[in-house]
Amino acid sequence: ENASGASKPALNPRRIASDIPLKKLRISSEQRTTLETIYELPATTDENQGHVDYLFKLDAADQMNAAAIMAQHGLDIEARAHLANRWSQQWSRAQGKSDATCRVLYHCECGYDHTWNNSKKRQTPLPFTKCLAHTEITYVVSSHKILRIRGYFLHNQECKDALFTRIPPIPVHPSVFAVALAQLRDGSTFTDVKKKNRELFAAQSYQDFPTNLHTSPYRWLLETRDSRSLFRQHNRLNGIKVTEKPQINI
Structure with a gap:
């Protein structure tokens, strides 16, 4: 229709x-x-x-x-x-x-x-x-x-x-990931990424950074558990499919 x-x-x-x-x-x-x-x-x-x-x-x-x-x-x-x-x-x-x-x-x-x-x-x-x-x-x-x-x-x-059985995970804001991916592209380590993340967070320098963090639906500080998602995106941007066998990606 x-x-x-x-x-x-x-x-x-x-x-x-x-x-x-x-x-x-x-x-x-x-x-x-x-x-x-x-x-x-x-x-x-x-x-x-x-x-x-x-x-x-x-x-x-x-x-x-x-x-x-x-x-x-x-x-x-x-x-x-x-x-x-x-x-x-x-x-x-x-x-x-x-x-x-x-x-x-x-x-x-x-x-x-x-x-x-x-x-x-x-x-x-x-x-x-x-x-x-x-x-x-x-x-x-x-x-x-x-x-x-x-x-x-x-x-x-x-x-x-139905009710939520636990609090859903809070997603990282896209601008945080964008900066982190740019760092990985330039050869930074995850330690470097977390350091810059803390600096930008403290300075409130991220794009779309909220005036009130309590009402934001996103996280702005990276945690160690975010490394997996971050590196998966980094690999995808470089044409590497992590779900395929290593020899296929060569």
């Missing part, structure tokens, strides 16, 4: 005909069977009745509608940065070179089945309730304008009642 009901949407027919990559969701066989049944029916205009599919043009009216839906479901950038946000990115794919678009698949953390990869301990700070809520967002990379929102937004009652 075109959200404003006017001229044709910005996506071409081939992309409109594509399916949501449900295989990328880390869910149980029971959940997968239920979702397959749900998607046997056509998309509806009522989110309380089944899966939905909203298409948007690039004009202001349609983009306002898209922004409202994103905010309603906690999918806007500000909401996803909040520690209590339950959406977890499962997959993404960029398409095209000029006017590139990107598809991103999100899943409710209460629906993530940690035994999917034979894990015995659940790392997600929310219980597994077999929630089926998920959504795929397609947007223009350069402008972040929304082209499509589709998926299944019905959270089960157990999910709605």
